[in-house]
Each structure stands twice: as C-alpha cells, then as structure tokens.
Amino acid sequence: MNAAPADQIRLLDVQALDVRLQQLAHKRSSLPEHAEIESLNKDLTQLRDLLVAAQTEESDCAREQIKAEQDVDQVRQRAVRDQQRLDSGAVSSPKDLESLQREITSLAKRQGDLEDIVLEVMERRESAQERVAELTERASAVQTKADDATARRDAAEAEIDREAASVGKERELVAGSVPADLLKLYEKLRQQQGGVGAARLYQRKCEGCHIELNITEVNEVRAAAPDTVLRCENCRRILVRTSESGL
Numbered sequence: 001m002n003a004a005p006a007d008q009i010r011l012l013d014v015q016a017l018d019v020r021l022q023q024l025a026h027k028r029s030s031l032p033e034h035a036e037i038e039s040l041n042k043d044l045t046q047l048r049d050l051l052v053a054a055q056t057e058e059s060d061c062a063r064e065q066i067k068a069e070q071d072v073d074q075v076r077q078r079a080v081r082d083q084q085r086l087d088s089g090a091v092s093s094p095k096d097l098e099s100l101q102r103e104i105t106s107l108a109k110r111q112g113d114l115e116d117i118v119l120e121v122m123e124r125r126e127s128a129q130e131r132v133a134e135l136t137e138r139a140s141a142v143q144t145k146a147d148d149a150t151a152r153r154d155a156a157e158a159e160i161d162r163e164a165a166s167v168g169k170e171r172e173l174v175a176g177s178v179p180a181d182l183l184k185l186y187e188k189l190r191q192q193q194g195g196v197g198a199a200r201l202y203q204r205k206c207e208g209c210h211i212e213l214n215i216t217e218v219n220e221v222r223a224a225a226p227d228t229v230l231r232c233e234n235c236r237r238i239l240v241r242t243s244e245s246g247l
Helices: 006-027 032-088 095-174 180-192 215-223
Strands: 198-201 238-241
Touching: 006 180, 006 198, 006 238, 032 095, 032 180, 180 198, 180 238
Parallel strands: 198 238
Antiparallel strands: none
C-alpha cells in the first residue's frame, strides 16, 4: 500500500486523538466517585433493611401494647363490676360472697400481671422507636453523602463528555483527510492491537511495541520509497517515518 508521507503523518494525528479518547473513556469509567457511590449505596441498603426491621418491630409492639391495654381494661371493668356487687350487698350467700371476694382478689392479681406486660411492651416499643429514629438519621446522612457523590460524579462525567465530544469532532475532521484505504487498514489494526494501529518510528524504534529495528530492518526502511506504507516486523502496526526516525 502506498500513501503520501503527509497522509501517513496525519494518521499519527488520528492515532493520538484515538488514544486521547481511550484515556477519557478510562477516566470516565474509573472516577473515584463510582466506588464511593457503590459503597454508600451498599451502606444505605443495609441501613434501610435494618430500618424496615426496626419499624416492623415498633409496629408489632404497638399492636401488642394495644392488645395488652385492652386486656387490662377488660379485667379492670370486671373487677369494678364485682366490687360494685360486693359493695351493694346484693350477694347474701356466704358461699357466693367468698367466691366473689376470691374473684376480686384474682382479678387484682391478673390486672397487675397484665399491667406489667403493658410496661414491658411499652419499654420494647420505646426502644424500637429510638432504633427507628437512629437508623432514620443515619440513613439520611448516608443518602446526603450519596447525593453529593452522585452530583460530583455527574459533573465530572459531563466535563469528560464535553472534552470527548470536542476530541471526537477533531478526530472526524483529521480522519476525513486520510485516504480511505489507509484509514481502513489503520482501523483494522487498531482493533487487533489494543487500540494502537499506527506508531511512529523514533530513533530506529517502533513506538508501538518499543522494539528497536535491527540493521537489516533499518536498511529496508531506508530503501523503501517515501510513499510506501511500512509495517513493523514485530507488532505489524503501521510504521510511520518522520524526521526523527534516526535513518
């Protein structure tokens, strides 16, 4: 393949722009905010799971408290009715009177036991409420950090995208001035060679694979016509000669 030396030089410009686009893509994907956001979101998920568990516990305690208080109220009302019967003198039989007194005593004990249960449930509910408040505050703080990191990431990505768009336009213009067949070969090699399809020959060394040409290869390069498109014998990339090739 033949191409004017100037076109081959422009191919190096295309390569430089492609390298810059690769660097920008890598920079975008490796922003520190990505790892920060991932870590914060992981923490946030854990906190929200704990918060749901605490809220469920508080809700269960609330229902348990209502039920226990209703039980206390039922026992209290029954005790009041029994005491009213006792005070009214409606019970005249000694046996019935003794039975009523025993029931009043039993109800008083039952009421005391149920009130202890209410207090125990209230303590557990209060503890759950405190846990809910604590986890809510922690989750809010982590969410604020995540929002801040996301804003920083978005701003950084936007800046990178603006630069990439500018470089992309420049690349399009420069590539448009390179002969189609030369550009096609370059694109093929670039895909095969990790993003580098053309390399400068600098001081007898290929800047693609960084291997110095031997004397035979140097002589072959010297003998080649200026418009001959050379390939590195080692990495097979397009080898572009310049005034600094050391020939």
